[in-house]
Amino acid sequence: MKYDVLVVGAGFAGLVVAERLATRFNLRSLVVEKRQHLGGNAYDRYDQHGVLIHPYGPHYFRTNSKRIVDYLNQFTEWKPVAYEIKSYTEDRYWSFPINLNTFEEMLGRPSSTEEMEAWLAANRQEYDNPQNSEEVILNQVGTELYERFFKGYTLKQWKRHPKELDASVCGRIPIRTNRDNRYLEASFQALPKAGYSRLFENLFAACGNQSKALLNTDYREVMDSIDYDYLVYTGPIDAFFNHCHGPLPYRSLRFEYENFDANALKERESISGKTGFWQPTMQVNYPNEGEFTRIVEIKHATGQACTNSTIVREYPDDYEPGKEPYYPIPAPDSALRYLKYKELADHTPNTSFIGRLATYRYYNMDQVIGMALNEAEKIAAKLK
Amino acid sequence: MKYDVLVVGAGFAGLVVAERLATRFNLRSLVVEKRQHLGGNAYDRYDQHGVLIHPYGPHYFRTNSKRIVDYLNQFTEWKPVAYEIKSYTEDRYWSFPINLNTFEEMLGRPSSTEEMEAWLAANRQEYDNPQNSEEVILNQVGTELYERFFKGYTLKQWKRHPKELDASVCGRIPIRTNRDNRYLEASFQALPKAGYSRLFENLFAACGNQSKALLNTDYREVMDSIDYDYLVYTGPIDAFFNHCHGPLPYRSLRFEYENFDANALKERESISGKTGFWQPTMQVNYPNEGEFTRIVEIKHATGQACTNSTIVREYPDDYEPGKEPYYPIPAPDSALRYLKYKELADHTPNTSFIGRLATYRYYNMDQVIGMALNEAEKIAAKLK
Numbered sequence: 001m002k003y004d005v006l007v008v009g010a011g012f013a014g015l016v017v018a019e020r021l022a023t024r025f026n027l028r029s030l031v032v033e034k035r036q037h038l039g040g041n042a043y044d045r046y047d048q049h050g051v052l053i054h055p056y057g058p059h060y061f062r063t064n065s066k067r068i069v070d071y072l073n074q075f076t077e078w079k080p081v082a083y084e085i086k087s088y089t090e091d092r093y094w095s096f097p098i099n100l101n102t103f104e105e106m107l108g109r110p111s112s113t114e115e116m117e118a119w120l121a122a123n124r125q126e127y128d129n130p131q132n133s134e135e136v137i138l139n140q141v142g143t144e145l146y147e148r149f150f151k152g153y154t155l156k157q158w159k160r161h162p163k164e165l166d167a168s169v170c171g172r173i174p175i176r177t178n179r180d181n182r183y184l185e186a187s188f189q190a191l192p193k194a195g196y197s198r199l200f201e202n203l204f205a206a207c208g209n210q211s212k213a214l215l216n217t218d219y220r221e222v223m224d225s226i227d228y229d230y231l232v233y234t235g236p237i238d239a240f241f242n243h244c245h246g247p248l249p250y251r252s253l254r255f256e257y258e259n260f261d262a263n264a265l266k267e268r269e270s271i272s273g274k275t276g277f278w279q280p281t282m283q284v285n286y287p288n289e290g291e292f293t294r295i296v297e298i299k300h301a302t303g304q305a306c307t308n309s310t311i312v313r314e315y316p317d318d319y320e321p322g323k324e325p326y327y328p329i330p331a332p333d334s335a336l337r338y339l340k341y342k343e344l345a346d347h348t349p350n351t352s353f354i355g356r357l358a359t360y361r362y363y364n365m366d367q368v369i370g371m372a373l374n375e376a377e378k379i380a381a382k383l384k
Numbered sequence: 385m386k387y388d389v390l391v392v393g394a395g396f397a398g399l400v401v402a403e404r405l406a407t408r409f410n411l412r413s414l415v416v417e418k419r420q421h422l423g424g425n426a427y428d429r430y431d432q433h434g435v436l437i438h439p440y441g442p443h444y445f446r447t448n449s450k451r452i453v454d455y456l457n458q459f460t461e462w463k464p465v466a467y468e469i470k471s472y473t474e475d476r477y478w479s480f481p482i483n484l485n486t487f488e489e490m491l492g493r494p495s496s497t498e499e500m501e502a503w504l505a506a507n508r509q510e511y512d513n514p515q516n517s518e519e520v521i522l523n524q525v526g527t528e529l530y531e532r533f534f535k536g537y538t539l540k541q542w543k544r545h546p547k548e549l550d551a552s553v554c555g556r557i558p559i560r561t562n563r564d565n566r567y568l569e570a571s572f573q574a575l576p577k578a579g580y581s582r583l584f585e586n587l588f589a590a591c592g593n594q595s596k597a598l599l600n601t602d603y604r605e606v607m608d609s610i611d612y613d614y615l616v617y618t619g620p621i622d623a624f625f626n627h628c629h630g631p632l633p634y635r636s637l638r639f640e641y642e643n644f645d646a647n648a649l650k651e652r653e654s655i656s657g658k659t660g661f662w663q664p665t666m667q668v669n670y671p672n673e674g675e676f677t678r679i680v681e682i683k684h685a686t687g688q689a690c691t692n693s694t695i696v697r698e699y700p701d702d703y704e705p706g707k708e709p710y711y712p713i714p715a716p717d718s719a720l721r722y723l724k725y726k727e728l729a730d731h732t733p734n735t736s737f738i739g740r741l742a743t744y745r746y747y748n749m750d751q752v753i754g755m756a757l758n759e760a761e762k763i764a765a766k767l768k
Contacts, residue, residue: 001609001610036422036585036588036589036597037585038420045582046430046434046436046579047578048577048578048582049689050430050436050688050689052430052434077432193432194430194431194432195430198432201420204420204600205420205600207600209600209601209602209605211600212598212599212600212601212606213420213598213599213600214596214598215588215596215597215598216588216589216591216593216595216596217593217596218593221593222596226385261689262689302434304434304690305433305434305645305646305690305691305692306434306689306690306691307689307691308689
């Protein structure tokens with residue numbers, strides 16, 4: 001069998017490249033995937049109670065790019081979602097990300113944007129150029145809010161002090177002085193109407209017979225026996241180079257599911273505020289209490305018309321071989337090590353490294369898709 | 385790449401063989417599948433309204449074999465189901481398969497087993513040895529019930545007169561003089577608790593790295609470039625031999641889906657008798673009116689806790705290349721043609737033909753699984 005391109009990994013990065021190569025450039029690819037399904041971590045499925053879940057952690061699609069939406073429109077319809085989250089600590093739910101509502105909850109009385117701005121100005125610790133995740137939050141809101149909402153969460157999630165983590169980690173959470181409760185700020189916020197897995201099936205089907213997928217397969221088992229001109233690698237970059245510069249650090253996750261039927265949910269109505277839900281919003285962060293960082297009830301976002309609901313408690317976990325390497329660790333020491341691998345990658349001919357794991361960076365889905373769209377063009381230019 | 389066995393088709397037949405070869409005999413296989421997913425026609429999925437559907441027609445799992453249940457228990461839990469159907473004609477729903485309740489509905493008053501047996505004895509047309517589907521039903525119930533429930537349905541479904549079809553076609557429907565409304569008689573009747581697709585994923589995952597699946601792939605494209613000792617073919621047998629004895633006849637199907645939300649279903653409650661359902665039973669046959677043969681509302685069987693529901697109208701369709709060959713046609717002429725292909729198959733070395741399409745026979749799922757379990761043993765014996 002002769003392929004133009006061997007693609008390692010059938011997540012967004014790999015499948016988008018395969019689709020573009022097939023339909024736009026008439027190039028043949030083989031996508032090799034170690035799991036038993038397409039979709040990488042964005043894969044969704046229904047649990048045994050018939051509730052749609054995101055088994056590799058919640059995936060909240062959002063983008064500011066019309067190009068990305070136009071591209072995905074070929075493979076899915078959308079269900080617009082206003083992603084909302086809260087934070088639970090000190091025995092109560094707080095509006096989150098921090099905004100004027102949170103501030104009023106803290107004061108226990110009505111307030112105003114002006115009062116909140118004055119409070120922040122009086123409480124923030126100014127850093128001209130915040131160097132890490134502690135400084136970036138202290139610079140915005142000061143110690144009290146930092147300790148209530150950020151410090152414990154970050155320690156649980158990363159098992160590192162916020163001081164040791166890049167400013168971008170906590171810096172990606174907005175702080176607002178208006179009443180905007182939305183979690184995310186992108187102009188397009190929606191989920192695939194029939195789920196991510198259907199989107200992936202449609203995307204793959206669009207390749208026609210120009211792309212095949214080999215599941216349940218470690219690429220190292222097969223790559224020597226496959227005839228291809230170009231390699232697209234979307235797995236962990238350190239594994240590709242046999243960890244020759246030492247393993248890159250990752251954080252893993254452990255998920256605990258719990259399903260509640262309609263009767264059990266009735267007793268939660270005073271808390272969730274809605275029939276058929278366990279908690280008030282799609283995601284609730286637990287920055288301080290408990291070993292889990294958050295509880296996700298994705299039904300808030302999927303809008304599934306079921307009377308039962310499934311919640312997922314998410315426990316950060318030390319990564320070790322055999323576990324899923326969910327998060328690259330955004331810190332100076334790991335970035336330095338990554339650069340050594342990047343140097344090797346840059347000198348590997350006829351090979352592209354794309355996606356979250358191959359570039360060791362916490363990208364959102366739309367960023368990965370954009371990267372894959374661009375890379376497909378470059379690859380096609382090289383191969384023509 | 386070297387495999388012990390090349391398996392064509394990732395339905396029950398193909399995947400069960402792969403699993404047995406892998407876990408019991410440590411033999412390596414490559415499963416080649418032309419679709420974008422595992423599971424063949426038993427594949428299920430959730431539609432864009434979050435309702436679990438059987439997109440290739442309903443699959444009502446049942447068996448009398450403890451061996452089959454024990455085997456599948458490794459890959460799924462079960463939801464017991466009493467499959468119930470009705471027949472709709474002359475503007476009303478009838479109990480079906482025919483039983484004492486049907487008889488009372490016909491009389492419009494209470495009756496008894498004795499009266500029904502006497503009626504059948506007086507009305508049936510006796511055939512010592514029924515030769516076709518018309519004779520087998522006339523022999524049991526006579527013209528009135530034959531014409532009400534069987535003749536039109538069979539004509540729609542098969543586009544052949546019941547006289548031209550094997551006795552087994554209509555003979556598989558029970559006729560009862562008690563009040564047993566169950567559609568099927570097997571001792572074990574249940575659906576996989578998390579759905580068929582999850583069962584297939586688990587079955588495939590059980591192969592570990594002894595089996596790989598190549599999706600979106602016509603086996604003819606790849607078989608020459610793959611090194612294997614033995615072939616298991618589960619596709620249409622006439623296609624395997626390039627239709628050298630002419631094409632075998634098949635019936636195809638076209639499905640029309642309609643989803644109803646909780647409000648729309650409220651208006652159907654007087655008909656369905658239950659909140660959240662469109663019709664009174666999982667399946668309703670339309671033997672006479674309409675172009676569809678049946679409407680399936682699989683939520684009756686899956687028991688999904690959703691407030692909405694999806695029904696599927698099933699239209700029989702002439703088969704032609706590009707459509708799905710759902711049903712081999714159980715008739716003397718097609719059986720004769722099949723035998724010519726079977727002769728070829730019997731003389732094809734190192735190749736097994738299993739499953740509904742490769743043996744040109746309307747098998748139930750448990751029969752296919754049993755066939756695959758047996759065949760795996762034989763193959764392993766040949767290869768050792």
